[in-house]
Amino acid sequence: MELDPLLLSRLQFAFVVLFHAIFPVFTIGLASYIALLHGLFYKTGNTAWDRLALFWTKVFAVVFAMGVVSGIVMSFQFGTNWSNFALATSNFLGPVLSYEVITAFFLEAAFLGVLLFGRNKVPEGVHLFAAIMVAVGTFISSFWILSANSWMQTPAGYELIDGRFHITSWAEAIFNPSFWYRFTHMGMASFLTGGFVVAGVSAWFLLRQRDVEANKKALSMCLWLLLVLTPAQVVIGDFHGLNTLEHQPTKLAAMEGNWETQSNVPLLLFAIPDQDTQTNRFEIGIPDLASIILTHRADGEVPGINEAAPEEQPPVAIVFWSFRVMVGIGFLMIGVALAGLLLRWKGRVFESPLYLKTLVAMIGTPFLAVLAGWIVTEAGRAPWLVYGVMTHAQGLTPSLTGAMALFTLIGYMAVYGVVFVVGIYYLGRVVGEGMLPGADDQDSDEVERPKRPLSAAHTPLEGDDIKGANA
Amino acid sequence: MMGLDLTLIWAAIIGFGVIMYVLMDGFDLGLGILYPFAPDEESRDVMMNSIAPIWDGNETWLVLGGAGLLGAFPLVYSVFLPALYIGVFLMLAGLIFRGISFEFRFKSKKNRHWWNRAFCWGSAIAAFAQGAVVGAYIQGFAVEDFVYVGGALDWLTPFTVLTGLGLMAGYALLGATWLILKSEGHVQAWAYSIAPKLLLAVLVVFGIVSLWTPLVSLDVRARWLDQLHLIWVFPILAMACAAMLYRSVKRQQEGLPFVMALGLFIFTYLGLIASKWPVIVPPDYTIWDAASAPESQLFMLVGMIFVIPVVLAYTAWSYWVFRGKVKVGEGYH
Ligand code: HDD
Ligand code: HEM
Ligand code: HEM
Numbered sequence: 073m074e075l076d077p078l079l080l081s082r083l084q085f086a087f088v089v090l091f092h093a094i095f096p097v098f099t100i101g102l103a104s105y106i107a108l109l110h111g112l113f114y115k116t117g118n119t120a121w122d123r124l125a126l127f128w129t130k131v132f133a134v135v136f137a138m139g140v141v142s143g144i145v146m147s148f149q150f151g152t153n154w155s156n157f158a159l160a161t162s163n164f165l166g167p168v169l170s171y172e173v174i175t176a177f178f179l180e181a182a183f184l185g186v187l188l189f190g191r192n193k194v195p196e197g198v199h200l201f202a203a204i205m206v207a208v209g210t211f212i213s214s215f216w217i218l219s220a221n222s223w224m225q226t227p228a229g230y231e232l233i234d235g236r237f238h239i240t241s242w243a244e245a246i247f248n249p250s251f252w253y254r255f256t257h258m259g260m261a262s263f264l265t266g267g268f269v270v271a272g273v274s275a276w277f278l279l280r281q282r283d284v285e286a287n288k289k290a291l292s293m294c295l296w297l298l299l300v301l302t303p304a305q306v307v308i309g310d311f312h313g314l315n316t317l318e319h320q321p322t323k324l325a326a327m328e329g330n331w332e333t334q335s336n337v338p339l340l341l342f343a344i345p346d347q348d349t350q351t352n353r354f355e356i357g358i359p360d361l362a363s364i365i366l367t368h369r370a371d372g373e374v375p376g377i378n379e380a381a382p383e384e385q386p387p388v389a390i391v392f393w394s395f396r397v398m399v400g401i402g403f404l405m406i407g408v409a410l411a412g413l414l415l416r417w418k419g420r421v422f423e424s425p426l427y428l429k430t431l432v433a434m435i436g437t438p439f440l441a442v443l444a445g446w447i448v449t450e451a452g453r454a455p456w457l458v459y460g461v462m463t464h465a466q467g468l469t470p471s472l473t474g475a476m477a478l479f480t481l482i483g484y485m486a487v488y489g490v491v492f493v494v495g496i497y498y499l500g501r502v503v504g505e506g507m508l509p510g511a512d513d514q515d516s517d518e519v520e521r522p523k524r525p526l527s528a529a530h531t532p533l534e535g536d537d538i539k540g541a542n543a
Numbered sequence: 544m545m546g547l548d549l550t551l552i553w554a555a556i557i558g559f560g561v562i563m564y565v566l567m568d569g570f571d572l573g574l575g576i577l578y579p580f581a582p583d584e585e586s587r588d589v590m591m592n593s594i595a596p597i598w599d600g601n602e603t604w605l606v607l608g609g610a611g612l613l614g615a616f617p618l619v620y621s622v623f624l625p626a627l628y629i630g631v632f633l634m635l636a637g638l639i640f641r642g643i644s645f646e647f648r649f650k651s652k653k654n655r656h657w658w659n660r661a662f663c664w665g666s667a668i669a670a671f672a673q674g675a676v677v678g679a680y681i682q683g684f685a686v687e688d689f690v691y692v693g694g695a696l697d698w699l700t701p702f703t704v705l706t707g708l709g710l711m712a713g714y715a716l717l718g719a720t721w722l723i724l725k726s727e728g729h730v731q732a733w734a735y736s737i738a739p740k741l742l743l744a745v746l747v748v749f750g751i752v753s754l755w756t757p758l759v760s761l762d763v764r765a766r767w768l769d770q771l772h773l774i775w776v777f778p779i780l781a782m783a784c785a786a787m788l789y790r791s792v793k794r795q796q797e798g799l800p801f802v803m804a805l806g807l808f809i810f811t812y813l814g815l816i817a818s819k820w821p822v823i824v825p826p827d828y829t830i831w832d833a834a835s836a837p838e839s840q841l842f843m844l845v846g847m848i849f850v851i852p853v854v855l856a857y858t859a860w861s862y863w864v865f866r867g868k869v870k871v872g873e874g875y876h
Contacts, residue, residue: 141642145635147609151624152631158613159621159689163839166614170843173610174850177603182853238836469625469691476695480632487636491643498647 075474078465081153084481086450090443091488092146095139097442100214100259101266102132103207106187110203114196120286125203126191127507128270133188134502138495140176142488147173153477157457157467160236164245165220172216179209211259218258222251224458225449226319232461249319253312254449260305261445264405265438267298272435273503275428283507288422291431295412295421302406309402310365317366320459321375322384323452326391328362329355333376337362341396345388350378386454390447397444401437408434549840553615554823554830556847560611562812564604565673566717566805567858571598573718575641575666576711577737578659585871586730587659593725593869595645597861602638603854614843618689618833622824625691626684627676627698634672641665667711674710677815678703682759683825702752702759709748713808716741720788720800725869738792738800746785749811753778756818762826763818777814781807 106128113121147169150158158165186194186202194202229244230237239245271294274287317324325331329343331350338357346353363372377385408430415421422428453459457467571594581587613620624631640661648658675698682702685693719741722734757764767774784806791799821829834840 137646141639144606144638147606147613148624148631148635150613151620152628155621155625155691158624159617162613162617162620163836166610166617166835167839167843167846170607170610170614171846173606174846177607177850177854182857236836239838239842242842469628471625471691471693471695472628473695476628479629483632483636487639491639494643494647498650 075478077472077474077477078468080474080477080481081468081472082464084153084477084484085149086447087481088142088145088149088484088488090446091492092139092142093442093446094439095135095142096210096214097258097262097439098265098269099132099136099139100210100262101264102128102135102269103203103210104263105266105270106132107200107203107207110200114200120289123283123507124286124290129188130502131499134495134499136184138491141491143176145484152480153469153472154457154467155469157462160462160467161224161458163237164223164230164239168216168220168223168246172213172220175209175212175216179206179213183209214258214262215255218255219246219248219251221449222254223248225254225453226250227458227461237458250312250315253308253315257305257308257312257445260301260308261438261442263301264298264305265442267294267301268405268431268434268438270294271298272432275431276503277506278422279425279428279432286507291422292416295409295416298405298409299413302402302409306402306406309399314366317375320453322377322380323386323391323448324366325375325377325379326386326388326452327395327448328366328374329388329392330362330374331377333373333379335363335371335373336360337366337372337374339365340392343392345392347382347385347388350382384455386452391452394444394447394451398441398448401441401444404437405434549837549844550615550831550834552844553611553834553840554821556851557608557611557615558816560604560608562809564601564608565812566808567601567604568598569714569808570594570717570721570801571601572641572666572670573714573716574722575662575718576670576715577718577722578663578666580737582729582733586726586733589726589730589869589871590722591645591648591662593722596865597858598645599642600858600861602642605638607850607854611843611847615835615840616823616830616833617835618824618828621689622684622686622691623676626693627672627679628695630672630675630679630698634669637665637667637669637672639665641669670711670714671707674707674713675699675703677710678706680819680825681706681756681763681815686824686827689828702755705748705755706752709745709752712741712744712748716745717801717804717808720792720804723792724797724801727868728871730871735792735795739789742785742788742792745807749781760825762822766818774814774817777810777817781810781814784810 106125109121109125109128112118113125150165183202183205186199187206190199190202223245226249227237227245228248229239229241229246231240232238271291274291274294277283277287278291313324313327316327326345328337329340329345329352330337331352336359338355338359339361340352340355340357342354342356343352344354360370363374364370366372366374377388411427411430412421415424415427455463455465457464574590574594578587578590581590609620642665644658644661644665648655648662651658678700679698682698682700684691685697716738719734719738723731723738726734757767784803788800788803788807791803819825821831823830823833
């Protein structure tokens with residue numbers, strides 16, 4: 073069997089980047105939550121906030137470290153597997169990715185150390201400031217990386233000279249047409265991820281009657297937050313879709329499963345798209361709804377997939393189904409948030425085991441939605457690497473053979489597998505250990521140790537004695 | 544070139560970043576290589592403690608270098624990475640395993656020996672791969688019309704294996720002299736005893752590589768013959784450092800061996816640059832061929848001007864905070 077370096081490289085890129093995405097999407101949301109907790113403690117002096125902040129900072133440290141480890145690989149991926157693409161786009165992606173790294177530096181160098189290890193060494197106000205700066209830093213970092221990605225989706229502000237992109241307007245290139253939609257949607261996704269994880273873990277503690285007071289506070293706050301954020305995400309997502317309709321109609325058609333350009337398009341709930349026959353084999357849908365959502369008229373015209381030649385179409389089934397997973401989860405989240413409001417009204421949020429268990433089960437869903445969303449975005453732009461200008465095949469490293477690509481694909485899966493298993497296992501122990509009773513002298517006998525995220529968690533890796541944090 | 548040549552500035556920045564990375568990650572990778580040979584588990588603790596607070600600061604230079612290269616010299620990025628495809632993977636895998644073993648070795652009792660192994664192998668593989676990169680750079684790459692056209696394992700030749708082993712020995716030497724500086728008692732005595740042997744190994748490889756280089760690289764041969772009077776300065780300075788290093792180890796001085804080991808690296812590095820300058824993707828492409836558009840270099844420079852002083856200050860600060868000897872059974876649990 074012939075090994076196809078293009079397919080293998082795409083699988084590899086998808087694997088490493090999806091793996092990486094899991095961590096920052098959580099740390100971005102969590103960083104803001106930690107800053108909020110610090111702020112509440114600063115204002116009210118209630119130590120429950122402080123203990124929550126300390127606990128979540130430990131979790132943050134572990135997840136952050138895993139994000140960094142997987143991120144380092146990313147910065148080499150463009151060159152190893154997509155060298156033609158790297159050379160052609162370097163005038164834009166080089167500076168933008170450098171700014172991503174530079175931001176991460178600033179963040180780590182100046183503030184992360186203070187947040188993780190400075191609790192007893194700097195005044196409370198300075199500590200709060202560091203927490204806020206870490207949160208801001210994660211956003212600036214994602215600002216740059218999403219600008220890079222959005223530019224590839226909707227390139228702007230450039231001219232092509234000898235096959236290379238030269239930037240004519242940095243403002244147009246950085247704030248390209250899909251940027252703000254992607255940035256807000258992704259930012260909201262991070263908040264939702266943070267929110268559902270915190271809610272789920274608090275519920276888990278409540279089910280075990282541990283630290284009831286602090287966890288009730290945390291859960292209650294989260295539920296209010298989610299009540300606002302979940303519908304907001306649907307609204308933003310809708311705008312995002314309208315923007316996609318404008319700039320990447322074929323991708324949008326694939327998301328809707330709409331093959332022909334036509335009016336009165338139904339919103340498909342279920343379908344089996346068949347690329348060979350260019351039709352859906354089976355459909356269940358709500359009449360006219362897709363036309364109404366996208367054009368605000370029942371007889372509005374929606375572009376079809378077959379406007380693009382078959383070899384310029386994305387893999388429709390993948391895009392179609394990933395989109396449904398994401399949107400389905402979006403509505404599920406609204407349902408869960410509303411159920412919380414209802415129970416609160418009846419005064420039973422903290423007492424209903426069924427609801428608490430549901431919250432625990434929801435922990436995985438934001439991650440799933442994020443991964444599904446990225447697959448929609450990225451698979452939906454296939455075969456384009458830079459939309460409308462450069463295809464995957466053109467961007468591929470010319471010297472790459474199938475065997476080489478297979479070797480590293482398996483290699484990265486193995487390495488990440490080990491890191492992930494150990495990391496998640498360890499995270500489980502950190503969470504299981506819970507909040508420390510008198511959380512004060514946590515790091516008092518530690519020398520300051522900057523830039524060592526994981527050292528902020530003192531939990532041993534294995535063994536039974538989970539209580540003694542600093543023993 | 545008129546006025547301000549951004550490409551030259553960027554060459555200086557990247558050159559500086561590379562040597563910073565080599566020196567700083569060099570000694571901590573070196574300790575990883577020496578790890579299995581340490582006399583006992585106690586000295587392993589000391590070795591790890593002596594670098595635990597600073598190693599990942601050292602590695603930030605690698606990340607900065609990767610992104611900086613893409614932005615400033617994309618041709619380097621798009622030729623080296625495909626050409627060294629397998630090597631890059633091995634290096635990254637090595638660095639990842641090494642990184643997580645730092646964190647988990649101390650948190651683990653039952654499985655500590657596994658983390659020890661991950662630390663040692665990770666360091667050794669990463670060091671070897673980096674040394675092979677140097678060798679591959681001396682050899683040159685098969686590039687046509689700005690695209691790498693060679694095979695997956697072109698970089699792996701007897702010559703690059705030698706440079707790989709040579710860099711392992713060099714890093715180990717840096718590590719040993721660092722340990723002399725940071726330890727005391729029987730750990731330090733051990734470090735004193737291995738330093739001369741490592742120095743000998745480095746000099747042997749150095750000698751062979753110097754004799755071999757003109758054979759694998761014609762342009763270096765031409766350069767060496769033409770500009771003998773200039774080029775020989777660096778090897779001589781490097782030799783002087785080696786001699787001082789030997790003497791200071793024999794006299795049981797504590798700081799000088801490390802400084803001299805750094806000097807040995809710096810002068811070898813400068814000698815290498817002098818032999819190739821201004822070619823950056825050998826054999827044919829100069830830094831100007833490899834450069835990105837001026838507006839991109841300028842845009843990036845603005846950020847760098849802010850970040851480099853901060854990183855340097857921060858680095859200096861963390862070395863200051865963790866100055867002094869690491870004592871057995873102290874510090875990091
Ligand atoms: C918690 C996560 C989450 C949730 C609940 C949703 N999304 Fe989303 N979505 C993402 C997380 C996400 C994401 C991972 O953040 C993506 C991938 C790239 C991007 O910009 O955002 C994304 C992409 C994405 C795109 C692709 C845009 C493009 O690339 O052209 C569209 C049209 C939507 N979303 C629309 C929605 C709608 C209508 C939702 C309503 C229920 C929704 N999303 C819920
Ligand atoms: C973390 C968020 C991201 C995720 C989860 C993600 C996911 C994916 C997936 C699933 C593919 C495969 C698409 C297909 O097979 O058709 C892909 C392709 C690609 N993405 Fe992204 N992506 C992310 C961010 C980025 C960014 C920020 C860039 C560039 C700066 C980028 C560059 C690419 C490239 C070059 C490809 C081509 C390889 C391929 O199509 O497989 N991605 N990505
Ligand atoms: C192809 C795409 C990507 C590349 C090349 C990449 C590269 C990196 C690198 C090198 C690091 C480590 C930096 C350091 O700490 O020294 C990192 C961390 C980080 N990345 Fe990515 N990244 C990509 C996608 C993303 C996306 C899509 C996001 C968010 C939307 C993101 C957000 C972050 C954040 C916030 C960090 C800080 C560490 C953390 O919070 O876990 N990255 N990334």
